[in-house]
Amino acid sequence: IARYTPCCAGWVGPTVLLCVYGFFSMMRPIEPFLTEFFTGPYKNLTATQVTTQVYPVLTYFSLVFLIPVLLVTDLLRYKPVIVLQGLSYVTAFLLVLLGSGIRAAQVALFSYSIAMAADVAYFTYIYSVVQPSYYQRVTSYVRGANLLGYAVGALLAQILQSLGGVSLYCLAFVTLISVSIALITSLLLPMPKTSLFIKENYSVQQRNADEDADKSESQYYIWVWSVTAARHIGRMFTRLVLDCKQCYSSVAVLFFCIWAATGRCGFYQVASYVQLLWLYIQPHNFTAYNGGVDGIGTLSGAAATVAVGHMSLEWSVWGELLLGVLTFLIAGAVFLMDLTDNIWISYTCYILSKTIYMQLATICSFQIAKTLSRKRYALVFGINIFMGMVLQSVLTAIVINTKSLQLTITSQFVIYASFFVAVSLLLTVRGVYTVLHMKRAAAGNQAERATNLPEGSHDL
Structure with missing residues (x-):
C-alpha cells in the first residue's frame, strides 16, 4: 500500500x-x-x-x-x-x-x-x-x-x-x-x-551492488541506470509488438480504434483551422464570439459524454453503425460550416460537430476498454493517438503544405468534410454487416434451440 x-x-x-x-x-x-x-x-x-x-x-x-x-x-x-x-x-x-x-x-x-x-x-x-x-x-x-x-x-x-x-x-x-x-x-x-x-530492475541493481562494491556510488548509479534503461526500452519494443498483435487481432476492437484515430485526425484538423474559416466569413470582426462558441461546444460535449453513460443500447450490435451515422452528421456540419456565409450558422455547426465528436470518442473509449486488460489501456490508446497524429500530419502536408495545390480555406474544409464522409461510409458498411451478422446468428440459435426440443413438447 x-x-x-x-x-x-x-x-x-x-x-x-x-x-x-x-x-x-x-x-x-x-x-x-x-x-x-x-x-x-x-x-x-x-x-x-x-x-x-x-x-x-x-x-x-x-x-x-x-x-x-x-x-x-x-x-x-x-x-x-x-x-x-x-x-x-x-x-x-x-x-x-x-x-x-x-x-x-x-x-x-x-x-x-x-x-x-x-x-x-x-x-x-x-x-x-x-x-x-x-x-x-x-x-x-x-x-x-x-x-x-x-x-x-x-x-x-x-x-x-x-x-x-x-x-x-x-x-x-x-x-x-x-x-x-x-x-x-x-x-x-x-x-x-x-x-x-524501477520495480523491474530493483533486484538487478541490488545483486550487482554486492559484486561491484569497489565502484563509486555515483559511477555505479550512472552505469546501472544506462544498462537497465537500454534493456527497459528493448523489452518495451518487444512487448509493444506482441501486445499490438494480440490487441488488434480483434476485428471489433480494430474498427473502434480506426474511428478513434481517424475521428481525432479530422476533428483536430477542423478545430485547428476553424478560426481562419471564421476570419474568412467575417473579416475584421472585433466582436467575434469564438470564445463563447468554444466554451459552449466543450460544455455540450461534456453533457453528451455524460448522457452516453446512461444510454441503454446493445453496443456490440449497433455501436459501429451508430458511429457511422453520427460521423456522417459531423461531415454534414463541416460541409455546412464551410458553405454558409452566415457566421452564426457556422458557429452552430462547429458546436454540433464538437458535441458529436466528444460523444463518439467516449463511446469508442469504453468499447475499446471493455475488451482489453487493464495493462494494455495505455498501449492501445497511445497507438490510437499516434496514428491520429500521423494521419493529421499527412493531411496537413497534402492539403496545406503542398505548394502546387494552393487551396483556399474553404476548399480545405471541403476536403475535411469529405474525409469524414469516407470514415462514415467505412463504419456504416461495417455496422450494417455486423447488425445483419448478429441477427442471422441470433435467428440460427433460436432455430437450433427449437429443433433440439423434446418430441413431446411439440404436442403441447
Missing part, C-alpha cells in the same frame, strides 16, 4: 494538486482568438503565413515528440514530464506574448507541441500514486478539471472581450499567468515512490 500512497494525504492530496494543475494548464483564454491575435495588429502575420507556416509546426512536432515521451514517462516517474509540460506551456505563451515575427510564432508552437505530447504523463500520473480502488473516482475528477478549465478559459475570454472590452494582449497575459500557476503546482506534486522501470 505504501507505494501507492506516497504522501500523507493519501489519494486526496495528489488528486487535488493534479486537478488544480489540469484546470489552470487548460484555462487559456487567448486560444479561441489566437488566429486573430496572430493576424491582427499585435503580430501582423498574414492568414496565409499562419495557415502554411505556423500551425503546421504544432501538428508535425506533436507527432515527433509523442514517441519519446511515451518511452520515458514511466522511466522518469511521471512528475518530471508534467513539470516539462508546464514549463513548455509557459515558454509557448511567453513567446506568444512577447515575440514578434513568424519565427517567434513557430518557436511558440514548437514549445506548445512538447506540452501536447506530454499529456500522456498528466493522464497516467495519478495511477502511480493512488490505490486501484480509487482509479474510477480520480479519473473522473482529473478529466473533469481538465475539461472545466478549458470551458472556463473560453467563456472568460468571451466575457472579457465582449462585455469588458479587454484586448487580446490582456487575454494572452491572463493565459500566461494561468499556465504559470500550473507550473508552480506541478512542482508540488509528490514524486511516485516506484515505477514499472
